[in-house]
Amino acid sequence: MTDHVTADAGSFRDPANRVYDVKKHNDESGRRILRGMDKESLDNFQRLSEQDFYRRFEKNGQAVKTDILPSSDSDAIVVLKDGWSGVLEHTTIPFVSYPYEWTFSMLKDAALLQLNILEQSLENGWTLKDATSYNIQFEGSRPVFIDIPSFEPWVKGEPWVGYRQFCTMFLIPLMLKSHLGIDQLPILRSYIDGIPPTEATKYFTGFDRFKKGVMSHIVFPAKVENTISARERDDAPARKRIGREQSPAMVIGLVQSLSRLVISLKSDLKHSDWSQYDKTHSYEGADFSAKKAFVEKHASQAMRDQIWDIGCNTGTFSKICSPYCNSVISIDGDPDAVEQLYLEEREIKGSNTLPLVMNLSNISPGQGWAGNERKAFDKRKNPDLVLCLALIHHIRLSANIPNVFFLKWLRSLNSEVILEFVNREDEMVIKLLTNKAQQYNDYTLDQFIDEAKRFFTIEDRKPLKGGKRELFFLSPS
Amino acid sequence: MVHLGKISIVLYLLSASAAHAYVDPGSGSVIVTTVLGLLAAVSYTFRKYFYKLKGFIFRDKSDTETENSN
Numbered sequence: 376m377t378d379h380v381t382a383d384a385g386s387f388r389d390p391a392n393r394v395y396d397v398k399k400h401n402d403e404s405g406r407r408i409l410r411g412m413d414k415e416s417l418d419n420f421q422r423l424s425e426q427d428f429y430r431r432f433e434k435n436g437q438a439v440k441t442d443i444l445p446s447s448d449s450d451a452i453v454v455l456k457d458g459w460s461g462v463l464e465h466t467t468i469p470f471v472s473y474p475y476e477w478t479f480s481m482l483k484d485a486a487l488l489q490l491n492i493l494e495q496s497l498e499n500g501w502t503l504k505d506a507t508s509y510n511i512q513f514e515g516s517r518p519v520f521i522d523i524p525s526f527e528p529w530v531k532g533e534p535w536v537g538y539r540q541f542c543t544m545f546l547i548p549l550m551l552k553s554h555l556g557i558d559q560l561p562i563l564r565s566y567i568d569g570i571p572p573t574e575a576t577k578y579f580t581g582f583d584r585f586k587k588g589v590m591s592h593i594v595f596p597a598k599v600e601n602t603i604s605a606r607e608r609d610d611a612p613a614r615k616r617i618g619r620e621q622s623p624a625m626v627i628g629l630v631q632s633l634s635r636l637v638i639s640l641k642s643d644l645k646h647s648d649w650s651q652y653d654k655t656h657s658y659e660g661a662d663f664s665a666k667k668a669f670v671e672k673h674a675s676q677a678m679r680d681q682i683w684d685i686g687c688n689t690g691t692f693s694k695i696c697s698p699y700c701n702s703v704i705s706i707d708g709d710p711d712a713v714e715q716l717y718l719e720e721r722e723i724k725g726s727n728t729l730p731l732v733m734n735l736s737n738i739s740p741g742q743g744w745a746g747n748e749r750k751a752f753d754k755r756k757n758p759d760l761v762l763c764l765a766l767i768h769h770i771r772l773s774a775n776i777p778n779v780f781f782l783k784w785l786r787s788l789n790s791e792v793i794l795e796f797v798n799r800e801d802e803m804v805i806k807l808l809t810n811k812a813q814q815y816n817d818y819t820l821d822q823f824i825d826e827a828k829r830f831f832t833i834e835d836r837k838p839l840k841g842g843k844r845e846l847f848f849l850s851p852s
Numbered sequence: 853m854v855h856l857g858k859i860s861i862v863l864y865l866l867s868a869s870a871a872h873a874y875v876d877p878g879s880g881s882v883i884v885t886t887v888l889g890l891l892a893a894v895s896y897t898f899r900k901y902f903y904k905l906k907g908f909i910f911r912d913k914s915d916t917e918t919e920n921s922n
Contacts, residue, residue, distance in 0.1 A: 629888055
């Protein structure tokens with residue numbers, strides 16, 4: 376294998392195919408996503424690509440655009456050396472994200488896309504062989520189905536084999552949030568194969584068990600699984616449970632009933648400090664305009680590939696950057712602020728903004744098999760510009776992370792940075808320090824500048840709010 | 853929709869609990885999808901014929917209206 380074509384560390388669960396990344400340069404040019412296919416999968420895809428229903432998925436942007444590569448293609452030749460029968464090429468996705476970084480509505484929209492694709496496939500004699508939420512990615516704020524080899528002909532009488540996986544990876548997290556108000560993200564981050572019904576059932580006690588869908592899709596499956604485990608424990612032989620035929624009405628009916636259930640699940644936005652940021656930020660009009668102008672001045676210097684807005688709140692500055700890059704990744708730890716941004720962005724046709732929920736003092740780690748199956752947030756792709764506006768005081772004073780640690784991490788992204796330093800005299804810092812015994816005497820503008828110069832060149836700076844805050848444009852040194 | 857939950861309550865009362873090591877946790881899916889699928893099929897069939905009937909009635913109506921307007 377040549378060094379520019381590498382097998383994706385997270386693509387191995389389906390032995391019938393594997394994803395390969397092609398990178399020829401340090402930037403995005405020449406980047407390709409290929410997939411080695413075994414003979415059966417390749418034959419399936421050739422038949423699938425002739426189906427009108429599948430072509431509609433591609434045309435509507437519901438499924439990632441995919442073509443068969445000629446075996447003479449120089450990168451396909453490399454992939455074929457691994458013994459595959461053929462190679463597909465998929466359109467690239469700007470940034471890979473995971474369900475434990477999605478808001479409630481993002482997971483819900485992804486679930487409805489999965490069900491919609493499955494239902495239309497079943498009606499045309501095809502099915503999906505699994506139902507993992509990792510088969511969905513977001514292109515901007517639009518969910519896209521990416522696991523094309525999941526499609527296979529529907530054998531008469533075959534049940535919906537992905538039902539349990541759909542429940543563990545989509546339905547149960549949605550029900551935890553909608554019915555009980557439990558934040559599903561930390562749980563999903565731990566259970567990367569989804570939350571099993573036997574665990575989920577413990578959250579639903581008393582009358583909560585009678586909330587919509589709980590008895591059917593959590594309590595009952597949990598009891599069945601526990602009963603089977605009890606009967607077949609130790610040296611008791613496993614009983615074969617394959618081969619019971621199910622009619623199309625049973626399978627399609629179940630998919631439709633789940634669609635209705637998912638549509639009915641709601642999670643109201645709550646007032647949080649950040650979801651109201653546009654109304655409650657501590658700026659006067661002129662200073663806020665100056666801040667916007669500074670960001671736009673440096674964001675518009677060049678057409679960049681990707682800009683990250685870390686600590687984005689409801690995305691005011693992501694929106695300023697959006698016209699000047701191919702994609703914006705907007706990250707905040709407040710699920711309600713990010714949800715609000717997603718709900719706005721999904722209404723914008725062709726939105727290039729991907730909102731994600733993440734606590735920046737505890738970013739998504741590398742996990743799964745060998746710690747590589749799901750990539751750490753900062754190991755997926757480097758941005759070309761990072762905004763971190765009014766974030767550093769939270770990193771230092773709330774999360775207790777020294778400024779130098781944060782600056783070193785920012786430098787590791789090898790990107791330009793627009794950073795807003797919030798000085799000790801600022802009312803928001805005073806508020807953070809009011810009830811703290813530790814007063815963080817190292818947290819000063821002068822010390823910050825000294826530390827920043829160890830990693831970056833200060834290209835531009837602008838004081839705001841009479842010196843209580845200061846904006847910096849930094850380039851990696 | 854036929855309430856899958858009502859039948860599930862009955863089935864829920866018939867079972868016990870334990871831990872697993874060698875048992876595939878998904879091996880119960882066949883039982884679960886069979887039970888839930890049977891109930892869903894009733895709803896699916898009912899809806900299918902209901903919408904057909906509705907379509908038939910309203911198409912007749914709109915046909916009549918079109919003819920009248922012509």
